[in-house]
Structures are given as structure tokens and as C-alpha cells.
Amino acid sequence: MITIIEKNSSAGDGFRQLILGLIFGIAFGFLLQKGGVAKYHILMGVLLLEDFTVIKVMMTAVLVGMIGIYVMHRMGMVEFHLTHTRYGANIIGGLIFGSGFGLSGYCPGTNAAAIGQGNYDGFAVIAGLLAGSWLFAEASGRMKDTVQTWGDRGKLTLPELLELGRGTVTVLTAIILVVLLVALELLTPR
Amino acid sequence: MSATTQAARVVLGALILLSPTQALAQELDGPSSLAYPGPAWSPYIAGALIGVLSWLTFYFSSKPIGASSAYANIAGLLGKIVAPRKVDKLVYYQEKKPRLTWSLMLLAGIFIGSFLAAWTGNEITGWWLPPLWEARFGEGTLLLRLLAAFAGGVLMAFGARLAGGCTSGHGISGTLQLAVGSWVAIICFFVSGIIVAMMLYRI
Numbered sequence: 001m002i003t004i005i006e007k008n009s010s011a012g013d014g015f016r017q018l019i020l021g022l023i024f025g026i027a028f029g030f031l032l033q034k035g036g037v038a039k040y041h042i043l044m045g046v047l048l049l050e051d052f053t054v055i056k057v058m059m060t061a062v063l064v065g066m067i068g069i070y071v072m073h074r075m076g077m078v079e080f081h082l083t084h085t086r087y088g089a090n091i092i093g094g095l096i097f098g099s100g101f102g103l104s105g106y107c108p109g110t111n112a113a114a115i116g117q118g119n120y121d122g123f124a125v126i127a128g129l130l131a132g133s134w135l136f137a138e139a140s141g142r143m144k145d146t147v148q149t150w151g152d153r154g155k156l157t158l159p160e161l162l163e164l165g166r167g168t169v170t171v172l173t174a175i176i177l178v179v180l181l182v183a184l185e186l187l188t189p190r
Numbered sequence: 191m192s193a194t195t196q197a198a199r200v201v202l203g204a205l206i207l208l209s210p211t212q213a214l215a216q217e218l219d220g221p222s223s224l225a226y227p228g229p230a231w232s233p234y235i236a237g238a239l240i241g242v243l244s245w246l247t248f249y250f251s252s253k254p255i256g257a258s259s260a261y262a263n264i265a266g267l268l269g270k271i272v273a274p275r276k277v278d279k280l281v282y283y284q285e286k287k288p289r290l291t292w293s294l295m296l297l298a299g300i301f302i303g304s305f306l307a308a309w310t311g312n313e314i315t316g317w318w319l320p321p322l323w324e325a326r327f328g329e330g331t332l333l334l335r336l337l338a339a340f341a342g343g344v345l346m347a348f349g350a351r352l353a354g355g356c357t358s359g360h361g362i363s364g365t366l367q368l369a370v371g372s373w374v375a376i377i378c379f380f381v382s383g384i385i386v387a388m389m390l391y392r393i
Contacts, residue, residue, distance in 0.1 A: 012290035020251050021292035025299015027243055028255060033307035035236025036229020040320035045223030047387030056233035058361055064241025065366035069248055078248040083354045083364060085371030093353025094378025097346050101379060102386025104342025107357040109257030112297055116304025118315040124336040128343020133262035136351040140282035158368040169368055190228055
């Protein structure tokens with residue numbers, strides 16, 4: 001088992017970790033572009049309910065990732081990296097995020113991929129992302145004891161919520177994803 | 191209830207929810223995104239490989255893929271140059287110190303990887319105004335586009351930090367770990383995204 005945890009280093013992550021990050025990033029960007037999700041019209045296409053490429057890429061990634069991570073976790077090879085379920089923040093933040101997604105036509109990761117393939121309007125999105133991050137940091141003090149506490153359920157997972165085993169939920173989710181993917185492939189033009 | 195009936199119910203529900211919206215969308219005016227090129231690779235291949243990539247980041251780096259927090263990191267690093275004492279006072283940056291991280295390198299890599307993919311596939315675009323936007327709003331609307339892009343960026347960064355992740359962090363890494371908040375967040379991303387996109391392009 002390989003664990004590289006350098007959380008307390010004030011200088012940042014170690015050299016090996018930084019190089020790995022860059023390599024994984026290059027692979028991620030390459031796959032995003034090849035999967036078509038660096039394209040403005042494909043990202044807008046899913047929000048206009050015309051082009052389901054984005055959903056197909058995401059669902060397949062979740063399907064494959066979920067099964068692999070489940071198996072690797074069972075074998076003690078990886079740890080989970082769960083974030084808190086905070087219903088209030090997840091919903092309010094999620095709706096704010098989505099409206100920005102619709103307005104810009106890119107999301108934070110695909111925006112970087114969009115610039116990589118030459119969509120220069122992505123630079124305006126970057127300026128916005130930096131400004132928005134700063135705004136959030138400015139407001140973070142006030143939100144910590146308010147919005148962030150609404151419906152805080154800790155690191156809640158679907159198996160815990162449904163009171164089923166992780167294996168069962170993984171299989172169920174996999175079946176649902178496969179059926180949805182088949183339905184999308186049969187029923188949508190793209 | 192058996193797994194298949196449960197799955198069938200979910201699919202049926204999703205289709206019932208989707209079909210009238212889709213029919214409505216087709217009746218309304220506006221340029222179609224389908225008039226422009228599709229993905230270079232099958233979305234299933236690209237998606238499956240992103241899934242495999244998530245195994246590798248978990249195993250080798252003990253990190254989930256995510257993009258949005260790197261922007262907060264950059265904003266903090268820039269803030270440290272301009273107003274270092276101010277940064278130290280902000281709760282977010284007290285908890286997440288701005289520094290050179292794995293996530294920052296991941297984000298940097300996305301630019302390079304996408305460039306390589308577009309370059310090898312002859313898909314370099316090199317424009318400022320997306321053709322679909324031009325078809326809808328006209329040629330001389332660059333300023334409007336940049337404003338929309340900027341405002342979208344502001345909303346996304348704020349929303350992602352509040353929600354705890356973006357389309358990668360929640361939409362892929364969180365959902366594949368079966369985190370409840372991530373499934374809630376990704377549904378919300380699409381709900382308001384669809385509303386705003388329809389307002390821009392179909393009304």
C-alpha cells in the first residue's frame with residue numbers, strides 16, 4: 001500500500017506528489033478533450049437537452065471508477081476521500097454553481113481543457129473563478145457558522161443512508177447507470 | 191424489491207421527467223448544438239479511461255480528481271502577494287493555506303493535456319467567440335460573451351466552494367464514492383444549469 005501524506009508541510013506537497021499531479025492532470029485534460037467535453041457547444045448541448053455526450057462521459061467514468069475504487073478499497077489498497085454532506089450548502093452552492101455553468105458554458109475543469117484547445121473565452125472564466133474564490137474566502141467567516149451547518153450529516157454515504165451494504169449499493173448503482181447509458185444511447189441523437 | 195425493478199423504476203422516472211422537457215426544448219427557437227462537431231473519441235471510452243484515471247490518483251497520490259479548489263488556491267497565492275495580512279484573516283485560507291499543491295499541478299496539467307489532444311486530433315479552435323454563441327447572439331457580441339463568461343466563473347467558484355466541489359470533485363470523484371452530498375450537488379448543478387441555458391438559448 002502506498003500512502004503519501006504530507007498534509008502538514010507548510011511548503012506544499014512534495015516533489016513526487018507534484019509531478020504525479022501534473023502527469024494525472026495531463027491525462028485528465030487529454031481525455032476531457034478527446035471525450036468532447038472541452039467544446040462549448042457540447043457542454044451547452046447537455047444543458048439544452050440536445051447532446052448527451054457530457055452525461056455519457058460522466059456516467060461511464062463514475063461506473064468504472066466506482067467499481068474499481070470499491071474493489072481496491074476492499075483489498076486495502078486505497079482510502080476513501082469523502083467530503084461532508086451538508087444539505088444546505090450542497091443545494092444552495094449547487095444551484096449557484098449550476099447557474100454559472102449555464103452562463104459560461106464551461107465548468108472549472110473543462111474550462112481549463114477549453115483553453116487548452118484554443119477557446120480563448122475561457123480566460124474570462126478564469127478571471128471570474130479567481131474573483132469568485134476570493135469572494136467566497138471573504139464570506140467564509142460568516143458562512144461557517146450559518147449555511148455550512150444547515151443539514152450537516154458528516155461524511156454520509158448512500159449505503160449508510162439506505163442502510164444497505166456498500167457492495168449492494170455499488171451493484172445497484174452500476175445497474176442503474178448501465179440501464180441509463182443504454183437508454184441514452186438508444187434514445188438520443190448524440 | 192429486486193435490483194432490476196428498482197433500476198427500471200429509476201430509468202422510467204428519469205425518462206418521464208426528461209421527455210416533455212426535451213420535446214419542449216425542440217419546439218422553441220434557437221440554434222442547435224448538434225450542428226457542430228461531436229467528440230473525437232467515443233464518450234464511453236473517454237469516460238471509462240477517466241474512471242481508470244481515478245483509480246490511479248487514489249492509489250498513487252491518495253487524492254480524488256477535482257478542479258475548482260485549485261482556483262481558490264491561486265486566488266489565495268495572488269492575495270498573499272497583494273495583501274498577505276488580509277489572507278491570513280480569512281477563515282477559508284486559515285483552513286486551506288494557499289500553497290503549491292497536487293491539485294494545482296493537476297489543473298496545470300489539464301491545459302497541457304487538452305492542448306495535446308486537440309493538436310493531435312486537428313481540433314485546435316483558436317477563437318474568442320464560440321460559434322454556437324455567435325449563431326445565437328451575433329458577431330459583434332464579444333464583450334457580452336466575456337461578461338457572461340466572467341460572471342459564470344464568479345458564480346461557479348463561489349458555488350463550488352460552498353457546495354464543496356465542482357463537476358469533477360462532486361460529479362465524478364464524490365459520486366463514485368457514493369457520497370450523498372455529491373449526488374445532491376450534481377443534480378443541483380444540472381437543474382439550474384438547464385434553466386439558465388434555456389433562458390439564454392431558447393426563450
